[in-house]
Amino acid sequence: MNLTGVDNLLWALSFIGHWILLAVLVLRRRAGFFPVFTALISFNIVRTIMLFFTLRLGSRESYFYVYWTLAIVDVGFQLAIAYELASKVFRPVGSWVPDVRRSFLVIAVASVAVAGGMTWLAAPPATTLQTAIVIRGDFFASALMSEVFVAMVALSVTLGLPWRTHVARLAQGLGVFSIYGIFTGAAHSYLAADPVVQSFRLLSRARIVLYLGCIAYWSVTLARKEPEPRKMPEQLRDELRRLQGRAALILKSLRTLGSAS
Amino acid sequence: MREIVFLVAAGIFVTALLGVAAYFLLRARRISRNAWSAMLGRLKQIDRDKFTTVALDLLEEEGVLQEHLDPEMIFEMIGGMKGLDALEANCDVLVDLATYVQQWYPEALLLAEGLRLNAREIKWHIGRLRGAAKTGHMQEQFPMYAQRAVATYYLMTRSLLVLYEGVRLPELAELRHAI
Numbered sequence: 001m002n003l004t005g006v007d008n009l010l011w012a013l014s015f016i017g018h019w020i021l022l023a024v025l026v027l028r029r030r031a032g033f034f035p036v037f038t039a040l041i042s043f044n045i046v047r048t049i050m051l052f053f054t055l056r057l058g059s060r061e062s063y064f065y066v067y068w069t070l071a072i073v074d075v076g077f078q079l080a081i082a083y084e085l086a087s088k089v090f091r092p093v094g095s096w097v098p099d100v101r102r103s104f105l106v107i108a109v110a111s112v113a114v115a116g117g118m119t120w121l122a123a124p125p126a127t128t129l130q131t132a133i134v135i136r137g138d139f140f141a142s143a144l145m146s147e148v149f150v151a152m153v154a155l156s157v158t159l160g161l162p163w164r165t166h167v168a169r170l171a172q173g174l175g176v177f178s179i180y181g182i183f184t185g186a187a188h189s190y191l192a193a194d195p196v197v198q199s200f201r202l203l204s205r206a207r208i209v210l211y212l213g214c215i216a217y218w219s220v221t222l223a224r225k226e227p228e229p230r231k232m233p234e235q236l237r238d239e240l241r242r243l244q245g246r247a248a249l250i251l252k253s254l255r256t257l258g259s260a261s
Numbered sequence: 262m263r264e265i266v267f268l269v270a271a272g273i274f275v276t277a278l279l280g281v282a283a284y285f286l287l288r289a290r291r292i293s294r295n296a297w298s299a300m301l302g303r304l305k306q307i308d309r310d311k312f313t314t315v316a317l318d319l320l321e322e323e324g325v326l327q328e329h330l331d332p333e334m335i336f337e338m339i340g341g342m343k344g345l346d347a348l349e350a351n352c353d354v355l356v357d358l359a360t361y362v363q364q365w366y367p368e369a370l371l372l373a374e375g376l377r378l379n380a381r382e383i384k385w386h387i388g389r390l391r392g393a394a395k396t397g398h399m400q401e402q403f404p405m406y407a408q409r410a411v412a413t414y415y416l417m418t419r420s421l422l423v424l425y426e427g428v429r430l431p432e433l434a435e436l437r438h439a440i
Contacts, residue, residue, distance in 0.1 A: 092367035160360030236427030
C-alpha cells in the first residue's frame with residue numbers, strides 16, 4: 001500500500017493528537033474518571049506505532065492481520081466506552097436507575113441485531129475475502145455504536161437524567177464519528193474498497209480528518225473544568241426519606257385494602 | 262439489485278438514527294428552556310385546601326382535626342372521579358418537577374424515582390376505582406382508596422416543597438403557590 005504525503009501527514013497528526021489528548025487526560029486528572037477512554041487513547045497510540053512499522057517492514061498479509069486484530073480490540077474498547085459513559089449517566093448517585101439496566105441490555109441486543117442485519121445486507125464488491133471482512137466489520141461497528149449512542153440520548157432524555165459536561169462531549173464526538181462511519185461503510189460497500197480507488201481514499205481521509213476534529217474537541221473540552229454537581233444537605237436527605245417512608249406506609253395500607261377487597 | 266436494497270436500507274437507517282437523536286436533543290433543549298413554566302402549566306386544577314384536609318384526616322397530624330371525615334364528605338371534597346383524574350395527571354407533573362432539580366443536584370434522582378413509584382401505584386389504584394365504577398361498587402370503595410391516594414399525593418407535594426426549600430431554588434415561591 002503506497003501512502004502519499006497527505007496520508008503520512010494525517011497519520012502523523014493523528015499520532016500527535018492522541019499524545020496531546022492523553023496528556024490532557026493524565027495532567028487534568030480525567031484518566032481516573034474515564035479509565036476505559038484513557039485506555040483506548042493509549043491503545044490508539046500503540047496501534048499507530050504497530051501499523052506504521054508493520055506497513056514498512058511486513059508484508060501486505062501481515063499488515064491485514066495486524067490491522068484487523070487491532071480493529072477488533074478497537075470495537076471492544078468502543079463498546080466498553082459506551083458502557084462507561086452509560087454508567088456515568090444512568091448511575092448518577094452510585095446505583096443504576098431502576099429499570100435502566102434492563103432497558104439498556106434490551107437496547108444493546110436490539111442494536112446488535114439491527115447492525116447485524118444491515119451488515120448482512122451489505123454486498124461489498126471486494127476483490128478479496130479480507131477486504132470484505134474489513135468493510136463489513138467496519139460498517140457493523142459504526143452502525144452498532146451509532147445505535148447505542150442514540151439510544152443513550154433517548155433513554156436519558158426520557159428519564160430526565162442530565163449529562164455531565166465531559167461525558168456529553170465524549171459521547172457527542174463518538175456519536176458523530178460513528179454516524180459518519182455508517183456513511184463511509186455504506187459507500188465502501190457500494191463502491192470499490194481498494195486503496196487505489198480515489199473515492200475510497202477520499203472517504204477514508206475525510207473520516208480521519210473528522211476524527212482529528214474529535215480529538216481536538218475532546219482535548220479542549222477535557223482540559224476545561226466542568227461545573228461540579230451540588231450536594232444536598234444531610235438533613236434534607238433525612239427529611240425526604242422520612243416523607244417517602246410515610247408515603248410508603250400509606251401505599252402499603254392501600255395494597256392491603258386492594259388484596260382484601 | 263442487492264446494492265440498491267442495501268443503500269436504501271442504509272439511508273433509512275441513518276435518517277432514522279438522526280431523526281431520533283434530533284427529536285430527543287430538541288426535546289431536552291425545550292425542556293431545559295421552558296421547563297418550569299411548561300410543567301406548572303400542566304398542573305390540573307384541584308381544590309388544594311380540601312385535598313389537604315382529606316389527607317390530614319388520614320395522616321392524623323396533631324391538632325389539625327379532632328373528628329374524622331365521613332365518607333360522603335370525602336367524596337364531595339375530592340370532587341369524585343374528576344378530582345382523582347386531576348390528581349393522577351398531577352402526579353406526573355410532580356415527578357417532572359423533582360426531575361427538574363436533578364440538573365443541579367443529581368441526588369434529587371432518588372426523590373424523583375420515589376415519586377415515580379408512588380405515582381405508578383396511585384394510578385393503579387385509581388384504575389381499580391374506575392373498574393369499580395363500572396360494576397357499580399365505586400361508592401363504597403371510593404372513600405378508602407381515594408383518601409389514601411390523596412394522602413400519598415399530599416406527601417409527594419410536601420416532599421417536593423421540602424426539596425425546593427432545602428436546596429434553595431428560586432422557583433420555591435411559585436411552586437408553593439401552584440401545588
